[in-house]
Amino acid sequence: DSGVTQTPKHLITATGQRVTLRCSPRSGDLSVYWYQQSLDQGLQFLIQYYNGEERAKGNILERFSAQQFPDLHSELNLSSLELGDSALYFCASSVEDVNEQFFGPGTRLTVL
């Protein structure tokens, strides 16, 4: 158990809908990262937050947004969902940027 929690574990929804994925980092970790893992694209970095502020942005679509709250938990919002958004979404946390990241168990999103 990495200490990073993600909810929900599974999410099935329809195209055009909006969903929110939640992540709680390990105790003491200030950085939260979101990744998308799909069969054809591998593991893609989406966005990083550090102590409530956006720190780095990767291949995140404009339909996706994230935030980190004062208690350091983070939410990833996915809107206007498309079939191609079906993937595993991982959250990871670390103490600082230079340290190893610890990954949550992921949320499997299926868009029908």
Place this chain on the structure above:
Amino acid sequence: AQSVAQPEDQVNVAEGNPLTVKCTYSVSGNPYLFWYVQYPNRGLQFLLKYITGDNLVKGSYGFEAEFNKSQTSFHLKKPSALVSDSALYFCAVRDTARGGNTPLVFGKGTRLSVIA
């Protein structure tokens, strides 16, 4: 731009034999290098990292990796493979030349299959 390559999609090895999972990288400055393992339906687990110092890094579950600057490689090794090592392995790199906001870049993963 930083990048990492795992040239083998699949590696098969007999139980008890040594295993190697290859990784090469490209960065502008000095690299921070990481290996992660992913078991089915699980998140990625950290195995080991190279930041600086000794080129041979030892990690979890008997794995080690050797940093080779001239060959820009960071191959993962284990002297004696176990069936339970069968999983998906990811190499990742961060380019220190680009500052602290540089995200980790992951390779596409190598599926290791250890056969009894």
